[in-house]
Amino acid sequence: MSVLLTIDGNRVSVPAHTSLLDAALTAHISIPTLCRHEDLQPKGSCGMCIVKINGQPGFKRSCVTEAEEGMSVFTSTPEIRDIRRGILELVLAAHPADCLQCIKHGKCELQTLAERFEIRDLRYDRYARGLSVDKSSKGIVRDMNKCIGCGRCVEICGETQTVASIFFRNRGADTIVAPPFGKGMGDSVCVNCGQCVVYCPVGALYEREQIDEVWKAIDDPRKTVVVQIAPAVRVAIGEEFGLKPGELCIGKLYAALRAIGVDVVFDTNFSADLTIMEEGTELLERIAKGGPFPLITSCSPGWIKFVETFYPDLLGNLSSCKSPQQMLGALIKTYYAERSGIDPANLVSLSVMPCTAKKFEADRPEMNASGLRDVDYVLTTREIARMFRQAGIVFADLSEKEPDPILSGYTGSATIFGASGGVMEAALRTAYELATGKTLERLDFTQLRGMRGVKEAEVDLNGLKVRVAAASGLGNARKVLDMISGSSHRGEPSYHFVEIMACTGGCVGGGGQPLPNGLAKRECRLEGLYAEDRGLPLRKSHENPEVKGIYAEFLGKPGSERAHKLLHTGYSAREGW
């Protein structure tokens, strides 16, 4: 059913229950807001979106007021503009005036609205909140001096991710967002997924940068800097330079990385194929042994900290495979060091990731297969873009370059690791062919694709109906895990194999991806990955010649002792709330 109403004199027809804010968009009117985000519940906190409805007293928040038949709505009367300017002045009086130094400069929603409403001076006396900046986390910095209290991070952390590591504290003007009991983010249950960073309208939550350290390593002539790039980065980084979301930029990325002085360019996609060999073998072993089921993927470090914290009973179900980042890191400091003759102590292992949790993962004490750190520095997609800009690289115009000839070749299966359901699809392509010895007719497991929170499929492996599921977003993970726990208590089977990604849509929507990073954009990036997969000559991990080569030359076979030493890891329970 639809309703007909008038907004600023435009007659619009919208479905019933549409908010006035969304209804106005159909009349090409963008009502200002500081708290509303299309992916989240309306909060009604900022008050910027007020409108006047004919015949009703006062003003109504258009984010939480539904369009009704016959309404006549005014979105920008002189009174409304005064109130909006008043709110902005009130917020700005409490907000640090350090826009030029702020990490969100140019991408800040408060700054945008201040400009839009021409707030040139403030009638109020400014005041500083004087709060200390929380740098206790490896992934995320929390600066409550800049927080405007919109509550988006609280929702994404508590409701979408069900981690609830941060919540409102204090009252009135002292309200901040913080972990409980005065803890820092690094000491809290925070899993470093960075979704709070994605939805923060200002510079109150942001990635912990390591750009300076990386420049230093690049500029140090004794060091050889070796980089790897995660699957999801290649279809997103273009957005930082005005290209379309989903546009494949891997050739330009290789070129830009060489241009800033990185010595060796590898690709995490290579180790994604390797992961499939190791994890596929693990799956086939478990099928042979009859369990434990389900096998659950382990490439998403936010997910790993989540399961360690909230579902320690299920740690035995996790694949022992390290993530592709850590696998390649370990190979760089061992296989590549050996092959190139470079002292691993002089190798700097750098990774470019869509993810803030990868910073935490690289820092886990056990991630040192060679005795040195597998990965020394992790930069997010946003950080590497900043480095390119600092170096004056006109990214969009770069000619494509090739990576180094080893530890870089990949198949279509590897590239879809960046999509929720992609690891599962890749694993099924390989497991099917290895288990049955037959060639898979249709490679596309479309039921495992897309933005849905939980996706399921069933595959016949030599007569065994293998049930699989893929969940993205930790709230969806929680649903699947509760279902698994419930089934196992009742002695019923659930799944054989489950893929879980911490962020909705998978790594394409990671906490380190270009901003804005909403769900609609993530879908475009997903499409970019599947398009690359479709176009690659090889689309199954076990067909990757370089992967075959490294087993023949160095690792032996999947699941070998050496593979276990370098490519596998373990997990331990963590303290909860």
Added chain:
Amino acid sequence: MNEKTRITQFAELEAPLDLAKYIESGGYQGLLAAMAKTPDELIGIIKDSGLRGRGGAGFPTGQKWESVAAAKEPYLVCNADEGEPGTFKDRFILEKAPYLVLEGMTIAALAIDAHQGYIYIRGEYPEIAKNLATAIEKAKAGGYLGNDILTNGFSFDVAVRVGGGSYVVGDETALLNSLMGNRGYPMLKPPFPTEKGLWEKPTVVNNVETLACVPIILACGATAFSSVGSRDCPGYKLFSLSGHVATPGVYELPMGTKVREVLEKAGGVTGTLKAIQIGGTAGPIFGPVALDYCLDFPSMRKVGGALGSGAIVAINTSVNMAHVLEVTMRFFAQESCGHCFPCRYGTRQLDYMARRIALGSGRADYLDLMRETAAVMVGASFCPFGQSVALPLTSLLDGFGDEIASFITEQDYLKEVEA
């Protein structure tokens, strides 16, 4: 038949927790009468009585009950989060006549078919909360609460929940959030609690005093209740008197009584009256003209004020109105819940400017800026709390603006008084 027609008559017992004494003095007559009625009849009696909610908004109680009549197992919540500054009448009732409130709740439960009730009491009343728990236990032991009340087959239980000390939680939607274990933020209305309240179920939230009136209405009849007070706002009302009056305290007088008479009940104003705040800190501050105002919901609304909780604070000429402004704005800043931007930041700025003024470092342009800030808050605050700051603020600036402005430039107030 019970002769007691007023709450204060039930508040004279030496041992308010002694159930036998309460019954002896006429307690639970109302419940006995209610047991013989159908829910529809009960709602009809309350509607006939004209009882209006005593918490501040003055909503007709019978109408509120009626709106959940069709609901399956609604919740009943007694709002004992008495946070309005200068208000202490619920405290008086809960201390002196706890069974009267429990009896009122039980009757309300019968009327709306509720089986679980909560008393949400402010954290600043820990002793009362303890006593209420004792009273609930005793009422259960006596058969007046719990399973199969008075062997009539009806069951109703009451639990006490203690708040954390927030003023905003006195708002029914914020109260329900707090009761559910959430942060005490207000919720949007509609849906109203009677449609979707506690754990999504229809919920009636009634003030302590409202519920205390209920047994009296049942025992004495709707006509007896409505024969007192104003025509469209009947009954007795408890007024909390404080400030410059000879004997501050709680006084029970008919609705519609003039401010002058209420002040006289409290021994009159000490010194020369300068200002009166009626209905709590979120109400306007009037000059002596208010002495002739009639204290009921419609009359107060007509003069641009609100009866609110029935708090009356008398202020004499020894008081610098710049200090009244400061105290009032500080209250709003301390109690803003922080959910919406206009109130969170607006109260902070109002508090800052008022404090600067009171400390003698105010600026002349603050007064206009304060008005404009209040206008932003009226237009865009999420809940009535942020919108209500304009009432005391603009009334202070309208009535006493010259005095405050002169204090800003001259800081001369104390000199004048001394002279």
